[in-house]
Amino acid sequence: MLRNVQRRFSSKLPARVLYDKLEAKGMDTFFGVPDSLLKDLCGYITDAAGEKNVCTANEGSAVAMAAGHHFATGNVPCVYLQNSGLGNTINPVLSLAHEKVYQVPMLLVIGWRGEPGVKDEPQHVAQGALTTEILDSCEVPYRVLPTTAEGVDEVLKEALEHFKTKGSPFAVLVKKGTFEGYKLQSTTDNTYEMTREEAIKCILDGIHPTDAVVSTTGMPSREVFEHRAGTDKNHSRDFLTVGGMGHCSQIAAGIALSKPEKQVFVIDGDGAAIMHMGGLTTVGGIAAQREGALSNFKHIIVNNGAHDSVGGQPTVAFDINFSKIAEGSGYTVVTDPVTTHDSLKAAVVKLRETDGPCIFEVRVKRGARSDLGRPTTTPVQNKEALMEFLSL
Numbered sequence: 001m002l003r004n005v006q007r008r009f010s011s012k013l014p015a016r017v018l019y020d021k022l023e024a025k026g027m028d029t030f031f032g033v034p035d036s037l038l039k040d041l042c043g044y045i046t047d048a049a050g051e052k053n054v055c056t057a058n059e060g061s062a063v064a065m066a067a068g069h070h071f072a073t074g075n076v077p078c079v080y081l082q083n084s085g086l087g088n089t090i091n092p093v094l095s096l097a098h099e100k101v102y103q104v105p106m107l108l109v110i111g112w113r114g115e116p117g118v119k120d121e122p123q124h125v126a127q128g129a130l131t132t133e134i135l136d137s138c139e140v141p142y143r144v145l146p147t148t149a150e151g152v153d154e155v156l157k158e159a160l161e162h163f164k165t166k167g168s169p170f171a172v173l174v175k176k177g178t179f180e181g182y183k184l185q186s187t188t189d190n191t192y193e194m195t196r197e198e199a200i201k202c203i204l205d206g207i208h209p210t211d212a213v214v215s216t217t218g219m220p221s222r223e224v225f226e227h228r229a230g231t232d233k234n235h236s237r238d239f240l241t242v243g244g245m246g247h248c249s250q251i252a253a254g255i256a257l258s259k260p261e262k263q264v265f266v267i268d269g270d271g272a273a274i275m276h277m278g279g280l281t282t283v284g285g286i287a288a289q290r291e292g293a294l295s296n297f298k299h300i301i302v303n304n305g306a307h308d309s310v311g312g313q314p315t316v317a318f319d320i321n322f323s324k325i326a327e328g329s330g331y332t333v334v335t336d337p338v339t340t341h342d343s344l345k346a347a348v349v350k351l352r353e354t355d356g357p358c359i360f361e362v363r364v365k366r367g368a369r370s371d372l373g374r375p376t377t378t379p380v381q382n383k384e385a386l387m388e389f390l391s392l
Contacts, residue, residue, distance in 0.1 A: 284330020
């Protein structure tokens with residue numbers, strides 16, 4: 001009874017309410033990339049939808065799979081994403097789903113990071129300010145998701161009318177704090193020895209002071225920053241890819257091509273590596289076409305099988321073989337996946353001694369410290385320090 005009383009006066013929307021209303025209206029199949037503002041909804045979808053939910057490689061893939069689902073069933077799918085992923089959706093939204101092309105109805109549920117007037121991290125500010133303009137430019141009508149069941153009904157009624165008359169995407173924007181908390185149930189804790197933070201410390205301690213590091217989006221870059229802060233306090237060697245998920249290996253490749261005398265290490269994540277896996281073929285192709293190119297490129301995928309920075313929803317990373325994919329793309333794989341501190345330490349030494357492009361995978365536990373800090377330097381300060389380091 002107390003729980004019902006508390007919920008009645010809550011200003012937040014239970015994820016179950018939105019899910020049930022979508023299901024009742026036939027929008028019971030989901031495709032997307034998890035988001036921190038949607039983590040409660042994504043967690044509920046992961047638990048409740050089962051095989052009717054697909055966590056896709058990237059947001060554009062989600063729109064494409066949603067289109068295929070509509071072609072096969074006639075039903076309206078739901079696509080979930082953070083607004084930072086809007087760029088990945090623009091091509092399929094405009095060239096496939098738009099009413100002037102194939103007229104594909106789908107509901108886009110978008111976490112609104114960087115909403116104007118709401119404090120957020122630097123990488124979300126421009127995206128947040130431009131989110132509604134992007135949707136307007138793509139001719140995707142949108143509404144902010146209310147926190148009441150009645151409000152949700154009104155928005156979904158409008159969306160359904162749009163699907164009937166225009167047959168194209170409709171978006172709902174989700175503000176920070178919209179959903180009640182929900183803890184993902186369908187997780188399988190792996191038994192690997194190390195946390196991601198412990199693995200990152202081992203990697204950083206094993207490379208040379210002259211080496212450059214490019215770390216992936218989310219918690220890995222925060223862990224890189226904290227380790228440097230707790231040791232030599234020299235952040236100039238590290239590029240923290242706070243935005244542009246999935247692109248850290250290509251940033252590193254650009255550096256490595258331009259600075260062939262300097263070893264460049266990529267600390268990638270499983271979800272990020274999957275998001276733009278085509279980058280592996282670019283790196284391998286360059287090395288095959290240009291003798292000696294990218295021999296200084298060293299790639300490490302830290303795999304915990306989850307989108308850890310945005311709620312812990314599972315990726316497919318434990319069900320695929322990064323080593324074979326990389327090898328087929330032209331990389332040298334220096335070792336089978338490592339899982340212990342000692343094997344990781346040895347793998348880092350071997351990676352540094354091997355001509356690139358070369359790679360290995362380290363498998364780690366899910367989760368992070370609750371008190372994990374954030375970089376205290378701005379993105380511009382990070383860039384300028386790195387550029388000075390690379391000029392030496």
